[in-house]
Amino acid sequence: MNHSVLCYLEDTVKKYPNKIALTDATGDITFAQWRNMGLCLAEEIRRKNHKRAIPVFVYLPKSAMSLVAFVGVLYSGNYYTPTDVKFPFEKAKSIINALEPQVIITNRECAKKLMDGGIPSDNMIFVEDVDMTRGNLDSSLYLDTIIDTDLAYVLFTSGSTGVPKGVSIAQRSIMDYIDWAIHEFQIDETTIIGNQAPFYFDNSILDIYLCMSTGAHLHIIPEMYYAFPVKLLNYIVEQKINFIFWVPSALIGVANSGLLETIDCSCLKKILFCGEVMPNKHLNIWRKFVRAEVYANLYGPTEITDVCAYYVVNREFEDDEPLPIGKACKNTQIMLLDDQDNLITTKDAMGELCVRGTGNSVGYYRNPEKTMQAFVQNPLHNNYQELIYRTGDLAHYNEYGEIMFDGRKDYQIKHMGYRIELGEIETAILGIEGVQNACCIYNENVSEIVAVCKASENLTEMEIRKKLVNILPKYMIPTRYYLMEQLPLNDNGKINRKELKKHIMEDA
Amino acid sequence: MSEIMEILSELRPECDFRSSTNFMEDGLLDSFDVVALVDAFERAYAIKIDALDILPEHFISIDAMVQLIKKSGGAI
Numbered sequence: 394m395n396h397s398v399l400c401y402l403e404d405t406v407k408k409y410p411n412k413i414a415l416t417d418a419t420g421d422i423t424f425a426q427w428r429n430m431g432l433c434l435a436e437e438i439r440r441k442n443h444k445r446a447i448p449v450f451v452y453l454p455k456s457a458m459s460l461v462a463f464v465g466v467l468y469s470g471n472y473y474t475p476t477d478v479k480f481p482f483e484k485a486k487s488i489i490n491a492l493e494p495q496v497i498i499t500n501r502e503c504a505k506k507l508m509d510g511g512i513p514s515d516n517m518i519f520v521e522d523v524d525m526t527r528g529n530l531d532s533s534l535y536l537d538t539i540i541d542t543d544l545a546y547v548l549f550t551s552g553s554t555g556v557p558k559g560v561s562i563a564q565r566s567i568m569d570y571i572d573w574a575i576h577e578f579q580i581d582e583t584t585i586i587g588n589q590a591p592f593y594f595d596n597s598i599l600d601i602y603l604c605m606s607t608g609a610h611l612h613i614i615p616e617m618y619y620a621f622p623v624k625l626l627n628y629i630v631e632q633k634i635n636f637i638f639w640v641p642s643a644l645i646g647v648a649n650s651g652l653l654e655t656i657d658c659s660c661l662k663k664i665l666f667c668g669e670v671m672p673n674k675h676l677n678i679w680r681k682f683v684r685a686e687v688y689a690n691l692y693g694p695t696e697i698t699d700v701c702a703y704y705v706v707n708r709e710f711e712d713d714e715p716l717p718i719g720k721a722c723k724n725t726q727i728m729l730l731d732d733q734d735n736l737i738t739t740k741d742a743m744g745e746l747c748v749r750g751t752g753n754s755v756g757y758y759r760n761p762e763k764t765m766q767a768f769v770q771n772p773l774h775n776n777y778q779e780l781i782y783r784t785g786d787l788a789h790y791n792e793y794g795e796i797m798f799d800g801r802k803d804y805q806i807k808h809m810g811y812r813i814e815l816g817e818i819e820t821a822i823l824g825i826e827g828v829q830n831a832c833c834i835y836n837e838n839v840s841e842i843v844a845v846c847k848a849s850e851n852l853t854e855m856e857i858r859k860k861l862v863n864i865l866p867k868y869m870i871p872t873r874y875y876l877m878e879q880l881p882l883n884d885n886g887k888i889n890r891k892e893l894k895k896h897i898m899e900d901a
Numbered sequence: 902m903s904e905i906m907e908i909l910s911e912l913r914p915e916c917d918f919r920s921s922t923n924f925m926e927d928g929l930l931d932s933f934d935v936v937a938l939v940d941a942f943e944r945a946y947a948i949k950i951d952a953l954d955i956l957p958e959h960f961i962s963i964d965a966m967v968q969l970i971k972k973s974g975g976a977i
Contacts (some may be wrong), residue, residue, distance in 0.1 A: 621957060651952055
């Protein structure tokens with residue numbers, strides 16, 4: 394009986410101990426090594442803190458070692474939270490504050506940044522100090538204590554007040570997701586995955602756990618390659634990558650480069666994407682030059698374990714047509730609810746997309762208030778407790794009965810695949826001395842975040858930007874800045890976002 | 902030249918490009934920046950940079966960027 398995602402790893406190690414599991418810029422790791430290194434690390438974690446079900450912060454550069462750390466944390470009976478070491482310290486600090494990790498797995502170089510920021514080193518484990526060469530360790534003592542409702546990870550997403558929200562995901566949710574994906578996309582040991590998603594981003598869950606459970610080979614493609622399409626495509630061809638699950642921005646960049654026409658990427662058989670709207674304009678370029686077996690549009694927020702709906706592209710689309718998000722994954726139900734919480738079953742009526750199923754998160758980490766707002770009793774009955782997740786996304790059914798995504802109810806945006814609350818950027822800008830008011834607008838036409846600020850006379854746009862790079866990750870930094878003497882207000886005295894947006898769209 | 906420096910310091914105001922001999926190796930530019938730079942150069946010089954020329958070696962210094970813009974038909 395599979396009661397942990399680690400059961401999948403144990404099975405794979407039995408079948409393919411010496412097959413390469415992970416490849417990064419520094420080399421390869423086999424499935425047996427992955428497991429054994431993880432177990433060595435688990436021992437070290439237990440030595441540091443013998444408790445179970447404690448939060449462990451993984452602060453390492455994106456690499457195979459990060460995935461060893463994840464497995465180590467899971468074997469130790471705990472759950473992990475990764476972040477990007479390239480983010481400003483403030484971002485890491487806000488996650489540490491929300492998570493209060495009992496153990497931090499890092500290396501000496503990255504730890505310096507944390508220690509300089511005042512994070513004590515006594516609960517840190519430095520991976521270079523851990524002997525990970527021992528083999529054939531017994532995992533049963535660890536495994537027997539894990540059950541599938543134990544947390545596996547907490548991933549933090551943007552929160553409108555500037556405090557990140559930790560989405561807590563249990564082991565069974567990953568297993569449910571992976572079981573569906575293996576079956577739906579026929580993943581096995583011959584699959585060679587080209588990973589794009591950062592490990593703090595839930596799209597990576599599919600890459601990591603498909604590899605772990607099927608014996609597929611996972612290539613952690615160097616992040617820099619995504620800026621250099623020639624290098625990226627050559628890597629795919631050389632490594633014979635046949636499966637990718639990328640954020641649309643990465644696929645759009647490649648389509649725009651024009652290189653698909655000249656570089657033969659026919660090794661790619663399965664091309665999946667998720668994280669934001671994939672324009673057919675760019676997908677059509679891909680479909681024209683790469684005759685993959687499967688193109689699939691996946692949809693879902695972090696709160697339901699990455700994906701709850703999917704559409705396997707099965708017909709032609711005009712460049713300006715929207716792509717469906719399709720139907721619910723197996724063992725998941727999607728309900729479109731109208732303003733009165735009635736279930737929508739007819740076509741064209743728009744409602745909020747809500748999700749029920751094993752994939753649902755158990756809530757926001759140490760945040761019962763936000764949890765209660767988003768995870769609510771199924772409004773269609775009151776017979777027993779059944780929580781559904783309200784995504785805040787709007788959708789409708791088309792003539793084929795497929796779900797079509799219609800945008801957000803609030804100020805959350807998707808920019809380069811990242812989920813961002815404009816309020817979080819506004820909070821950061823308002824925190825800068827001299828700024829009196831601020832409003833952020835997203836210009837979807839050119840994919841730009843625009844900041845409109847009211848500030849004291851001596852503050853320049855450049856200075857605001859310079860301050861922001863120390864607070865926010867790069868993908869959240871506005872591209873354009875406007876300084877105004879007064880922000881336009883609506884009748885309620887609130888910032889008139891509609892009017893600002895109109896100006897900005899015209900100006901661009 | 903000064904225009905490129907202006908674009909760079911707008912993009913990464915916190916970085917000192919003058920004291921670096923290799924922007925890529927010194928970690929002054931990451932993949933986000935390269936994508937933004939290509940876009941900014943194409944706008945500023947009304948050029949289209951060939952994807953085959955978008956390689957790390959063309960972004961290591963101001964000189965390399967000047968060569969890239971010239972190669973792409975920009976007046977600089």
